[in-house]
Amino acid sequence: MTKINKNYLDLKENYLFYDVACKVKKYSAENPDKNIIRLGIGDVTLPLAPAVISALHSAVDDMSRAETFKGYGAEQGYGFLKDAIVSYYADRNIAIKADEVFISDGAKSDIGNILDIFGKDNVVLVPDPVYPVYVDTNIMDGRKIKYISANTENNFLPLPDENTEADIIYICTPNNPTGAVYNKDQLKVWVDFANSKNAVILFDAAYEAFVSDPSLPRSIFEIEGARTCAIEFCSFSKTAGFTGTRCAYTIVPEELSFDGTKLNGMWLRRQTTKFNGVSYIVQTGAAAVFTKDGMKQIKENINYYRENAKTITDTLDRLGIWYCGGVNSPYIWFKCPDNMGSWEFFDKLLSEANVVGTPGEGFGENGKGFFRLTSFSSHENTVEAMRRFEKLFKKD
Amino acid sequence: MTKINKNYLDLKENYLFYDVACKVKKYSAENPDKNIIRLGIGDVTLPLAPAVISALHSAVDDMSRAETFKGYGAEQGYGFLKDAIVSYYADRNIAIKADEVFISDGAKSDIGNILDIFGKDNVVLVPDPVYPVYVDTNIMDGRKIKYISANTENNFLPLPDENTEADIIYICTPNNPTGAVYNKDQLKVWVDFANSKNAVILFDAAYEAFVSDPSLPRSIFEIEGARTCAIEFCSFSKTAGFTGTRCAYTIVPEELSFDGTKLNGMWLRRQTTKFNGVSYIVQTGAAAVFTKDGMKQIKENINYYRENAKTITDTLDRLGIWYCGGVNSPYIWFKCPDNMGSWEFFDKLLSEANVVGTPGEGFGENGKGFFRLTSFSSHENTVEAMRRFEKLFKKD
Numbered sequence: 149m150t151k152i153n154k155n156y157l158d159l160k161e162n163y164l165f166y167d168v169a170c171k172v173k174k175y176s177a178e179n180p181d182k183n184i185i186r187l188g189i190g191d192v193t194l195p196l197a198p199a200v201i202s203a204l205h206s207a208v209d210d211m212s213r214a215e216t217f218k219g220y221g222a223e224q225g226y227g228f229l230k231d232a233i234v235s236y237y238a239d240r241n242i243a244i245k246a247d248e249v250f251i252s253d254g255a256k257s258d259i260g261n262i263l264d265i266f267g268k269d270n271v272v273l274v275p276d277p278v279y280p281v282y283v284d285t286n287i288m289d290g291r292k293i294k295y296i297s298a299n300t301e302n303n304f305l306p307l308p309d310e311n312t313e314a315d316i317i318y319i320c321t322p323n324n325p326t327g328a329v330y331n332k333d334q335l336k337v338w339v340d341f342a343n344s345k346n347a348v349i350l351f352d353a354a355y356e357a358f359v360s361d362p363s364l365p366r367s368i369f370e371i372e373g374a375r376t377c378a379i380e381f382c383s384f385s386k387t388a389g390f391t392g393t394r395c396a397y398t399i400v401p402e403e404l405s406f407d408g409t410k411l412n413g414m415w416l417r418r419q420t421t422k423f424n425g426v427s428y429i430v431q432t433g434a435a436a437v438f439t440k441d442g443m444k445q446i447k448e449n450i451n452y453y454r455e456n457a458k459t460i461t462d463t464l465d466r467l468g469i470w471y472c473g474g475v476n477s478p479y480i481w482f483k484c485p486d487n488m489g490s491w492e493f494f495d496k497l498l499s500e501a502n503v504v505g506t507p508g509e510g511f512g513e514n515g516k517g518f519f520r521l522t523s524f525s526s527h528e529n530t531v532e533a534m535r536r537f538e539k540l541f542k543k544d
Numbered sequence: 545m546t547k548i549n550k551n552y553l554d555l556k557e558n559y560l561f562y563d564v565a566c567k568v569k570k571y572s573a574e575n576p577d578k579n580i581i582r583l584g585i586g587d588v589t590l591p592l593a594p595a596v597i598s599a600l601h602s603a604v605d606d607m608s609r610a611e612t613f614k615g616y617g618a619e620q621g622y623g624f625l626k627d628a629i630v631s632y633y634a635d636r637n638i639a640i641k642a643d644e645v646f647i648s649d650g651a652k653s654d655i656g657n658i659l660d661i662f663g664k665d666n667v668v669l670v671p672d673p674v675y676p677v678y679v680d681t682n683i684m685d686g687r688k689i690k691y692i693s694a695n696t697e698n699n700f701l702p703l704p705d706e707n708t709e710a711d712i713i714y715i716c717t718p719n720n721p722t723g724a725v726y727n728k729d730q731l732k733v734w735v736d737f738a739n740s741k742n743a744v745i746l747f748d749a750a751y752e753a754f755v756s757d758p759s760l761p762r763s764i765f766e767i768e769g770a771r772t773c774a775i776e777f778c779s780f781s782k783t784a785g786f787t788g789t790r791c792a793y794t795i796v797p798e799e800l801s802f803d804g805t806k807l808n809g810m811w812l813r814r815q816t817t818k819f820n821g822v823s824y825i826v827q828t829g830a831a832a833v834f835t836k837d838g839m840k841q842i843k844e845n846i847n848y849y850r851e852n853a854k855t856i857t858d859t860l861d862r863l864g865i866w867y868c869g870g871v872n873s874p875y876i877w878f879k880c881p882d883n884m885g886s887w888e889f890f891d892k893l894l895s896e897a898n899v900v901g902t903p904g905e906g907f908g909e910n911g912k913g914f915f916r917l918t919s920f921s922s923h924e925n926t927v928e929a930m931r932r933f934e935k936l937f938k939k940d
Contacts, residue, residue: 149711149741149742149743149802150662150666150711150712150742150743150744150802151662151663151665151666151711151802151803152661152662152663152802152803152805152807152810153660153661153662153663153810154663156661156805156810156813157805159813166816189616191615191616192615193610193613193615194610194613195607195608195609195610195613196607196608196613198608201604201605201607201608204604204607204825205601205604208597208600208601208604209597211591211592211597211600211788211789212591212592212594212597213591214589214590214591214922217589217590217591217592217785217788218788219587219588219589219785219787219788220585220587220787220788221788253649253819253820253822253823254819254820256818256819256820257818257819257820260817260818260819261657261818264549264684265548265549265552266546266547266548266549267547267548267549267550269547270546270547281817281818284817285817285818288660288814288817315545315546315547316546345545346545346546347545347546348546389613389615391615391616391820392607392613392614392615392616392617392821392823392824393607393823393824393825394820394821394822394823406545406546406547406548407547407548409548409552409553411548414548414549414552417552417555418684420562421656421677421680421681421684422652422653422656422657422677422681423649423650423652423653423656424649424650424652424653424787424790425788425790426649426790427649427788427789427790427823427825427826428788428789429600429789429823429825429826430823430825430826526610
């Protein structure tokens, strides 16, 4: 008789964004006349950059002719894209090699799938609040999960101390959901901690392109010692609006090994066995992001979202609401006004302002009483949403 | 200290096609003047169908305008593509529901990732010879693997008997690597066996479009009782030349459950947690396969490959070499002439005819002394390869 993976029974019933979507769907069905503005899920709204569009068309044309048609590519990605990523890092004085770069369809896929190469008997350390995928993927494998508290006292940027226990450490900076960003000294504490414990850091850099302060790190590999303890996940989703186009990359340094086994080789084996590479068309589009035109165009898009973030933080400033994020991050994380609970606030914001956000509680215990808004909507919608927000919570 | 997944240490050093690629690369470097013809890896060569190209361009255009731009889609795929697949099955009188269809980037990904939802304590039954991915993905999880012998006596179509032990059963028909195709009565034996043992069949239908004999099954769901024991994996790779474009689908019937847990819900949870859907562009291209023009065009391409298969089997017939496959399958599996070993024959064919194939031994013990050729090259290359082949092995 077939045995299921019983760890799945330990998962909470539903996925956060699914719950949100159901509530919005219900409200929308009952109130068809309302203009609902969505600042919940972190999905972009600006179209792809012209340089990317042009490259995509050109790649489609390649697929229409036998001479330029592409069948299977290497599972780990085309050299042209890996080389472009190596240059992107080199421009920031970070030396990585093409063989350390693995192209995939999404950071979420890689962050989940990377666990294949680790044993079940590792202690996993995640911050609370946390992107639910880090937790759920480890519950599916039955790993022991420990939480490190992120809160207003540490500005949602927790650091380890002598009692911290961890074999696998998740760090996301700029953080989802809080928007908080570690500085280099703080990340050095984590890198030194990981090296001293022989632990691995799974570093989620999906939001690196939103860092505008040049003193803040955008890659774990800016930190000395990271190459012996860290894997970095990055994505075109937020950098270049690829949420529906799907491309990402993962960097596994050659030096990284445990028990005499190189993780780079393990991940290569995992990917060549359970993956068949990203569409040639999509990889060609992704490579165009790193051209001169592409970089200029995606920066314009990111600046557009940054202005939205400022619209949100300006409103919160005027209302005297505590928040973090929003400056070097597309996410704004704030304390719900009037000591409301996260879902209570969600319901009020949806029903009275017709604005959708994400309840902080969905990201963990420490998210209770907090709320996340994103800057990925249009200017018009963001301005209108915050006008309604301010009207609702302005003290007379 | 981080513990690696030690099951990886039980994997054989290298992946079959990687070994082949290394040998070819070495020979090619040492003999730069030789015209090497590759009939090894099952990769298509004809460009995408015009209907697909046109849909891809149109989808790229959608991504260039804010009004038609697509961000995150549902992880399990767009309704328009799932509905098209439901119709594709309905045209063959197979009733499936859209919620039973999950779109992905590749059958290889799904066949590997599906194991996430099963316990480690299942006995896995695979035929020998076998597509290496079935074996390697289970070694990675530490599952016990049993082999059922496929050989010339059973025409490489083994059936279970009262002593067969299995919780998870892999069936691929038309088979990779042997090209052998089960008939309905034979598949019924497997379905009845699985239901009687409460086992699950992982049914790889990647080559279904190559079946030309209307009496042969192209889906496990043509067999009564399959909905309570089978998951079907299918792909656009061979059907529509998507090996470099990347799209596939997996069908998990609602009825399928073990220990009171529905696998459809588990797979939905797995995919929503560890996957973010296939590119909107690619899904749009895939949907065009099912249009009237698309179906006509891909059938022309498949017929082109069928003619190649006939060129190969005609040669083998003339030489009196035992083979199977090649009629309802893109693969031709034959006994190496002169009782040569698989790798011995590989080396001879590469060095003396400059033709690359795949050694049967790479697919398992029972593949020793056998060899696989594919029909996915051009007519010209296939004819030339078989001319050299015949010259080399013709008995005077």
